[in-house]
Amino acid sequence: MRDRWLNKNILLLSLSAFFADFGYQAVLILFPIYLVFILHLPVYIYGIITALSFGIGSLFSYLGGLLGDKFNKKYIVILGNSLIPLMSLSVIFHSIWIISILYIIAWWARYFRTPARRTLVSESSKSKYRSKVFGFLHALDILGGVFAISFSVLFIFLGIGIKDIIIISIIPILISTILLFFIDNKNKVEEVIEKKENINVNIDKIILISLFIATLFYGFSSFNLGFPILTIVSVGNTYILAILAYGIYLLVSAFSGYILGSLKISPMKAIWSLGYLTSAIGALFIGCIYLLDLNFIFYYIAIIILGIGMGAIETYEPTLVSLIPSDKKSTNMGYLSMFRSIGLFISNLVIGFLFVINQSDAYFYAFLSALIASLIIFRVSRKYQ
Numbered sequence: 293m294r295d296r297w298l299n300k301n302i303l304l305l306s307l308s309a310f311f312a313d314f315g316y317q318a319v320l321i322l323f324p325i326y327l328v329f330i331l332h333l334p335v336y337i338y339g340i341i342t343a344l345s346f347g348i349g350s351l352f353s354y355l356g357g358l359l360g361d362k363f364n365k366k367y368i369v370i371l372g373n374s375l376i377p378l379m380s381l382s383v384i385f386h387s388i389w390i391i392s393i394l395y396i397i398a399w400w401a402r403y404f405r406t407p408a409r410r411t412l413v414s415e416s417s418k419s420k421y422r423s424k425v426f427g428f429l430h431a432l433d434i435l436g437g438v439f440a441i442s443f444s445v446l447f448i449f450l451g452i453g454i455k456d457i458i459i460i461s462i463i464p465i466l467i468s469t470i471l472l473f474f475i476d477n478k479n480k481v482e483e484v485i486e487k488k489e490n491i492n493v494n495i496d497k498i499i500l501i502s503l504f505i506a507t508l509f510y511g512f513s514s515f516n517l518g519f520p521i522l523t524i525v526s527v528g529n530t531y532i533l534a535i536l537a538y539g540i541y542l543l544v545s546a547f548s549g550y551i552l553g554s555l556k557i558s559p560m561k562a563i564w565s566l567g568y569l570t571s572a573i574g575a576l577f578i579g580c581i582y583l584l585d586l587n588f589i590f591y592y593i594a595i596i597i598l599g600i601g602m603g604a605i606e607t608y609e610p611t612l613v614s615l616i617p618s619d620k621k622s623t624n625m626g627y628l629s630m631f632r633s634i635g636l637f638i639s640n641l642v643i644g645f646l647f648v649i650n651q652s653d654a655y656f657y658a659f660l661s662a663l664i665a666s667l668i669i670f671r672v673s674r675k676y677q
Contacts, residue, residue: 297421298428301475305413306432308471312376313436315465316402318444319379320437321538322454323395326383330454333388339644341392345399346511347637350630352400357407357626365408365415365622366475372405373469380462383455403633407625412475414614414621422614423562427553427607434546434603436464441539448535496616499560499672500624503612504631506668510568510605511635512642513575513661533588537595544599549607559612562604564669571601572662579655601662635661 327333327341360368379398382391410426417425440461447457552566574597581590613624639658646654 297417297424299416301416302413302425302428304471304475305409305416306429308373308468309409309429309433310436310439311464311468311471312373313433314439315436315461315463315468316376316379316398316440317437317542318440318461319395319458321441321535322444322458325534326454326458331388335647336644337388339640339647341395343637343640343644344392345396346403346633346640348396349400349403350633350637352404353407353629353633354623354626356404357411357623357629360408360411360622360626361620365412366472368408369405369412369475370469370472372401372403372408373465373472375401376468377462377465380459380465383458403629406629407622410610410614410625411622414610414625419615423553423555423559423607423611425553426611426614427550427603430549430553430603430606431546433606434542434549437542438539438546440464441535441542445535445539500613500616500627502668502672503563503609504627506563506568506665507609507628508631508635509661509665509668510571511632511637512639513571513635513658513665537592540592541595541599541602544596545603545606548600548603550603552604553607553611558673559608559615560669560673562608563612564666564673566604567601567608568605568662568666568669569601570604571598572659572666574598574601575655575658575662579652579659582655583652 324338327338328335356368356372376398378394378401382394382398385391385394413425413429414422444457447460448454552562555562574594577594577597578591580586581594609628610625613628614621616624639661642657643654646657
């Protein structure tokens, strides 16, 4: 029988990711515009909402990973995915408190299901195809976001209100959840892994801990893309160009994740160079563009750089975790998401307030944090390659 990297489970999980992003990425792109330019709320309110979404979401990442090792991963994923539509329903209400609570709960649910979903991907693929499979998952994941952007722009041209577009986004999210029921949770790809010496086990622990710390610092730099969107809206005075910029980011991230995942490259090298360092350069570029008041087109170049960095990170971080032998892979995936979301909690608070003072300072802060993350993995990769 032909040795294939793409099977039923990988395809279903990837399609589910596609439809999930098709829905909630539309909310993600329109939510800051809805709050700031329609409800006329200050930017720091958006920063607080996203900070709570990511910060406490870290606990749900850990919980989802832990439960994934104890119970049926398939149903952990379904449980989390089924609550994401609350994000689309949040704008039905007029109270900012209710809007915030529903939006935040939906993000917590997204974090809750992610470790178990990544583990299902890992268990459904051979190690030699792992980076390619995670690259494919990320590509379809982000292509869903590209479709979200395309339809959002189309609906705005047709005169449909931003609030209505957010509500309509519930449809693909529901399709995403339905697809998960058809996953064969017993279809695991079994591989014989040789027992490792104690010294190698210790090295694995060092690599994992270093990755989690680096992920935390990368999280410190990972501003929500809503902030560059607000920057572009404030500079270009148009929603459409800002939304298109986000669409470019997603498209570049999708293709770079799949292409980079097919390369014969060490996961650690890919993480520090193509991932963290590239993201640092992108953030620095945006800060300089705004500070020097450069031409509007330069923002798109910076967005492309950030997209390449995100594609590499989302492909090779889970790949590295999956390749380290462990009977608690779901828990380790939970730690990966947890440390990222803790960083995101701090990042969105800090950047939310720096954004009000000076937008360039917010992006320079992001640059330094991502650079530290890159240096951490660079040092570890040099020592334990």
